[in-house]
Amino acid sequence: MTELFGELDVPANVQEIIDDIARKTNEEGEEAALELLNNEFGSVCDGIDDDEGSDTELQFY
Numbered sequence: 001m002t003e004l005f006g007e008l009d010v011p012a013n014v015q016e017i018i019d020d021i022a023r024k025t026n027e028e029g030e031e032a033a034l035e036l037l038n039n040e041f042g043s044v045c046d047g048i049d050d051d052e053g054s055d056t057e058l059q060f061y
Contacts, residue, residue: 017041 010018017040025033 017036021033021037021040024036
């Protein structure tokens with residue numbers, strides 16, 4: 001199986017966060033790891049405004 005991002009290097013600061021998330025999964029469970037993941041990286045959904053008719057400009061990070 002070929003990895004989707006196999007040829008890309010992960011920046012060191014991002015790798016540290018990924019390692020922390022993996023550790024948290026093992027030590028505290030999936031819910032705690034998902035919370036850390038969301039706190040660090042957020043989601044594409046964070047930039048979506050569900051209110052129809054809203055003229056709020058969407059922001060993506």
